[in-house]
Amino acid sequence: MPEENFAVGQRWVSHTESELGLGCISEVQGRSIEVSFPAADAIRRYAVNNAPLARVRFEPNDIVFDQSGNQLIVQDYQEHNNCLIYACQNDQGTLQVLPEQDLQNSIQFRDPGKRLFIGQIDKNKQFVLRRKALEYDHLSQKSPLYGLMGARVQLLPHQIYIAAQAAQRLSPRLLLADEVGLGKTIEAGLIMHQQWLAGRARRVLVIVPEPLLHQWLVEMLRRFNLHFTLIDAERFTAIHDSGENPFESNQLILTSMKTLLSDTVISSAVTDAQWDMLVVDEAHHLQWQAEKASADYQLVAKLSELVPAVLLLTATPQQTGLASHFARLRLLDPARFSSLAQFEQEEQAYQQITMLIECLLTATDVQSLMQSTHFNALTEKLDQHTLQKLLEPETFAIARQQAFRQLLDYFGTGRLLYRNTRQNVGDFPKRILQRYPLPEDTTEQPWPESDPRIDWLLSWLQSFKPAKALLICQQAEMASELEAFLRVRHGLRTAVFHENMSLLQRDRAAAYFAEQESGAQLLICSEIGSEGRNFQFCHDLVCLDLPQHPDILEQRIGRLDRIGQRHPVTIHVPYIEHSAQHHLLDWYDKGMDAFSEVQTIGENLYQQFSAQLQSVMVSPQDDVAIKALIRETRQQYQILKTQEQTGREKLLAWHSFDPAEAENLLAELESASRPIELADFISDFCDAFGIDHQSHSADTVILMPSEQMQQQDLPALPEEGITGTFQRHKALSREDIAFFSWEHPLIRSAIDTVLSHELGNTAFCTLTDERFPAGTLLIESLCYFDIPAPPGLHSQRYLPCQYRRLVLDEKGRQLTESLPSEILDPLAGRIDKPTARQLVSHARNQIELLIRQTWQTLQHDTQKWINSANHAVEQEINAEVSRLETLQSIQGNSLKAEISLWQHRQSQLLSAISTGQWRLDAIRVIIVTNN
Numbered sequence: 001m002p003e004e005n006f007a008v009g010q011r012w013v014s015h016t017e018s019e020l021g022l023g024c025i026s027e028v029q030g031r032s033i034e035v036s037f038p039a040a041d042a043i044r045r046y047a048v049n050n051a052p053l054a055r056v057r058f059e060p061n062d063i064v065f066d067q068s069g070n071q072l073i074v075q076d077y078q079e080h081n082n083c084l085i086y087a088c089q090n091d092q093g094t095l096q097v098l099p100e101q102d103l104q105n106s107i108q109f110r111d112p113g114k115r116l117f118i119g120q121i122d123k124n125k126q127f128v129l130r131r132k133a134l135e136y137d138h139l140s141q142k143s144p145l146y147g148l149m150g151a152r153v154q155l156l157p158h159q160i161y162i163a164a165q166a167a168q169r170l171s172p173r174l175l176l177a178d179e180v181g182l183g184k185t186i187e188a189g190l191i192m193h194q195q196w197l198a199g200r201a202r203r204v205l206v207i208v209p210e211p212l213l214h215q216w217l218v219e220m221l222r223r224f225n226l227h228f229t230l231i232d233a234e235r236f237t238a239i240h241d242s243g244e245n246p247f248e249s250n251q252l253i254l255t256s257m258k259t260l261l262s263d264t265v266i267s268s269a270v271t272d273a274q275w276d277m278l279v280v281d282e283a284h285h286l287q288w289q290a291e292k293a294s295a296d297y298q299l300v301a302k303l304s305e306l307v308p309a310v311l312l313l314t315a316t317p318q319q320t321g322l323a324s325h326f327a328r329l330r331l332l333d334p335a336r337f338s339s340l341a342q343f344e345q346e347e348q349a350y351q352q353i354t355m356l357i358e359c360l361l362t363a364t365d366v367q368s369l370m371q372s373t374h375f376n377a378l379t380e381k382l383d384q385h386t387l388q389k390l391l392e393p394e395t396f397a398i399a400r401q402q403a404f405r406q407l408l409d410y411f412g413t414g415r416l417l418y419r420n421t422r423q424n425v426g427d428f429p430k431r432i433l434q435r436y437p438l439p440e441d442t443t444e445q446p447w448p449e450s451d452p453r454i455d456w457l458l459s460w461l462q463s464f465k466p467a468k469a470l471l472i473c474q475q476a477e478m479a480s481e482l483e484a485f486l487r488v489r490h491g492l493r494t495a496v497f498h499e500n501m502s503l504l505q506r507d508r509a510a511a512y513f514a515e516q517e518s519g520a521q522l523l524i525c526s527e528i529g530s531e532g533r534n535f536q537f538c539h540d541l542v543c544l545d546l547p548q549h550p551d552i553l554e555q556r557i558g559r560l561d562r563i564g565q566r567h568p569v570t571i572h573v574p575y576i577e578h579s580a581q582h583h584l585l586d587w588y589d590k591g592m593d594a595f596s597e598v599q600t601i602g603e604n605l606y607q608q609f610s611a612q613l614q615s616v617m618v619s620p621q622d623d624v625a626i627k628a629l630i631r632e633t634r635q636q637y638q639i640l641k642t643q644e645q646t647g648r649e650k651l652l653a654w655h656s657f658d659p660a661e662a663e664n665l666l667a668e669l670e671s672a673s674r675p676i677e678l679a680d681f682i683s684d685f686c687d688a689f690g691i692d693h694q695s696h697s698a699d700t701v702i703l704m705p706s707e708q709m710q711q712q713d714l715p716a717l718p719e720e721g722i723t724g725t726f727q728r729h730k731a732l733s734r735e736d737i738a739f740f741s742w743e744h745p746l747i748r749s750a751i752d753t754v755l756s757h758e759l760g761n762t763a764f765c766t767l768t769d770e771r772f773p774a775g776t777l778l779i780e781s782l783c784y785f786d787i788p789a790p791p792g793l794h795s796q797r798y799l800p801c802q803y804r805r806l807v808l809d810e811k812g813r814q815l816t817e818s819l820p821s822e823i824l825d826p827l828a829g830r831i832d833k834p835t836a837r838q839l840v841s842h843a844r845n846q847i848e849l850l851i852r853q854t855w856q857t858l859q860h861d862t863q864k865w866i867n868s869a870n871h872a873v874e875q876e877i878n879a880e881v882s883r884l885e886t887l888q889s890i891q892g893n894s895l896k897a898e899i900s901l902w903q904h905r906q907s908q909l910l911s912a913i914s915t916g917q918w919r920l921d922a923i924r925v926i927i928v929t930n931n
């Protein structure tokens, strides 16, 4: 560093203490200088020939700040008395003079070029860490499966398939209607997690029945690391009184329909808040009839007009009738489901659509398709464009898939209804009915003493000890009374669970029942209270009474027959012979196998036979009528079941699950998990940022904050530390250990920390590689493509990729392919910092040339990137518009407004993408030494 360069007033930075900010030379005396660092209130004295300082010189177009914090753009500079005077433009566009002494003192250099030339050169290890952070960030964000990997769940094919389908949609609007207990909550969690991580759903509202609040809260946190805030009426009032909308107090809100409907102030506040995603569990309660819609339906209808992504969950979508089912579908996709009459007609034609799809799927080529008996009918249903492609041998395979999707969407069960069945999923235990006929009681005692079913229950429980059983009855009052009777009068270990209890009481009761050793032997639940709950740790269900709708019976059995159940589920039904309940039991058992099989046509049978059933139940001695009811129900059951299996169920099965595709997805998830690389990344990150890390056991580490931590705010690192494993199976069996995946909040925050910090954005290394002459200078740069656009547009998702690594030589030749990081990193040699600074300073002109060449290469490719993103936008939006146009012509209603919304979105996207630009994130200078 030539000593004559130093002059009072000049601005320099320290290589060794960059945190001091911008220094100003306050004294030059003989062979020493004094530098003040006003931002740190520090003074340093250095020997002239050995000062660890770099001169700060801004170039035209650099952004600088004056001492009052005003932002200025450098236009030019001149030297006066060895000091620089900048000519700058302020934000009003006027020119202004800024002597370097007046530059802001608290400067921190982020730009890699600037840092390199002022001597802030980081370690190679830090550069590599940064590159890995960029690569992983990019790879995961780009992967269509990003968001589906990090949940602490088993990767079950039927769930991953649905979640991956949802991930392809910009804002999924779906009805998740898997059979009871197949994991709709988990599917919704996966979809939410994916949308949350992809930045597409920042504000989520989940509405569940009150008894399920806590279960949801815990599942979302434990399995997905999603921290929901629970809003009940009390909490609402507390926050509301401070003037804030309680639904805006957090990003993820969990509430119950009861809370929302308890006060109009609450229901208005929920619709006033802005949401990206709405989830409604047990959605069969949203009832609708042409003349009247229930209050909860009306509220969800209002919300679903405002919220882009909507998930409705129910195992029994038709429990409250076909009209309500249709109305819920219409909430999700009004363009597709516009008329109930048409919807009913479509249901009648499902068998025909199934035949057409079968004809399509079995055809191996154009010839065989044309020879099929259903070919003509098929041509009537397909649009001209798809048909044309279907008749070309080259496009046959793709068009067949497209035609299949169109038939399902336009004429089948739609693209928004997913229903997995035990048949799809496989491997479920059997259901067994145990009947206990009892003689009528003739004593005159009050209930429950007078009830022979209670005597039966007492002796059954005695013989059954210590195994646990769940008893579900229709009413909360009955559940309470019975539980008190068994506990107080007979000293049994029982618990009760119903909708009139507080959240805390219910959770205590469930926990008492779940306790292995000293817990309750019997949990008595009301119908509504138990809906959606997980009780699969027990496998005996007692029904003292039976509900009158097959779907409600299915909900009951589903408390035990759910994922995780390892034993056959036994349903114990004690009943008084020849009573109404006896007939109801026969109707279910002999009329429709309701105990041994999952009901898909329960609602239909209920509609047809409920009147007859009522009359049989009021005159239980009428044997002829009873037999007729069971015979007719059975006949109808068989007819409907065949129709279902060849119509609706088949369409739903096709739409809801593709085993081959699901297998591919699981394989992709497996390979994207890269646990070894993750372990390395964590270890490198901890080294760079001063976090303690040590091995806990195989594939498991303990991370602890330390006093040397450079980044104080690594939000996901708890003060007491965290233990995490990279293995899913271990995380599933050890609740106390976190599941570390690329999606875990701590890892995402580690990646963000690296990328938001400048550490590692400059480096210098030597290279021994005989392919290049000694002395060759190369530059490795890490670049990112940014699109400054409103977040709601999600424009990044259309880019071919957002991150690039480039290696260039002095002649501007690209060596990226011949020097991939796997080759370069092991060959990169360390060089001490002072020498590196000298070399950089010496080769400044060449390095600047290399940086310019990198920029030129990037600029040259910018248009390619923009074109490719535009193409992706057009493809997606044109497909949506063409779908709406087809629906318009099939259904005969105008969808102009919807079409123009999509077109508007397209023009917004195209204009945002056209402003996209590359950013240079990091550079490493490489000098070939060959020694």
Ligand SMILES: Nc1ncnc2c1ncn2[C@@H]1O[C@H](COP(=O)(O)OP(=O)(O)OP(=O)(O)O)[C@@H](O)[C@H]1O
Pocket: 152, 153, 154, 155, 156, 159, 178, 179, 180, 181, 182, 183, 184, 185, 186, 187, 314, 315, 531, 532, 533, 534, 558, 559, 562, 563, 564
């Ligand atoms: N992929 C999975 N990994 C681990 N556990 C799972 C998985 N999927 C579901 N489960 C467990 O299986 C049980 C049933 O799942 P869930 O509650 O999501 O089903 P559901 O379809 O919503 O039930 P319901 O029809 O009763 O509302 C829960 O205990 C859940 O934690």
